[in-house]
């Protein structure tokens with residue numbers, strides 16, 4: 152279980168490693184992924200890579216790594232709902248924000264777990280701190296989905312998406328190759344009905360095929376996220392958000408054809424960024 156979680160998260164740990172290596176650590180990150188996918192572990196590994204003086208290898212026993220692991224490091228704090236409560240209230244977020252001034256000269260990482268549970272007042276308080284980042288203060292929000300967060304919070308964070316990566320079967324690989332050709336050629340002559348009937352022949356119906364197409368596009372973009380230039384990161388994360396929103400609309404009344412058409416159009420606009428991830 153742990154192994155699976157960590158292998159699905161490689162793109163994010165690589166992204167963090169590169170950010171530290173190149174001294175391009177951001178003030179705010181948002182990690183989105185299903186419960187149990189290892190979000191908090193990634194945050195703590197990232198914290199170790201900032202504090203450890205010995206390379207932050209897995210299982211490192213230096214004082215820094217051990218105190219981060221034991222939850223008593225002065226520069227790393229995990230926040231969530233107060234005991235007996237289900238929401239993250241404004242007092243908790245006020246404490247986070249006050250730390251941003253208190254530790255101005257030191258690196259401080261505030262990890263807010265399940266940030267979608269913030270009350271409105273708490274979210275607004277956090278927004279102010281995100282707008283005026285101080286010193287080496289780093290906020291990491293973890294959420295199951297970005298849908299329940301204020302869009303203004305989402306847009307102020309560097310977003311990283313986690314998810315289950317599935318092994319692909321030969322028919323899935325064929326469908327992937329077909330989708331790749333379609334994206335590279337642009338939408339143009341593509342007929343969504345034809346694509347939906349030909350791709351993923353094992354799928355039960357067109358809705359399921361559309362789901363598979365969205366997942367594939369999402370996976371391509373995840374493969375690329377650790378290696379794109381910072382300037383392209385926004386375009387790629389915007390593309391991922393578009394895919395996630397299309398996936399939500401599939402659960403509603405929107406036709407599968409329309410969703411596929413939109414997804415391919417969006418993919419074409421970031422085609423250059425996706426290209427190298429398509430060949431697998």
Ligand SMILES: [Zn+2]
Pocket residue numbers: 199203204205206207208211212213214215216217
């Ligand atoms: Zn260490």
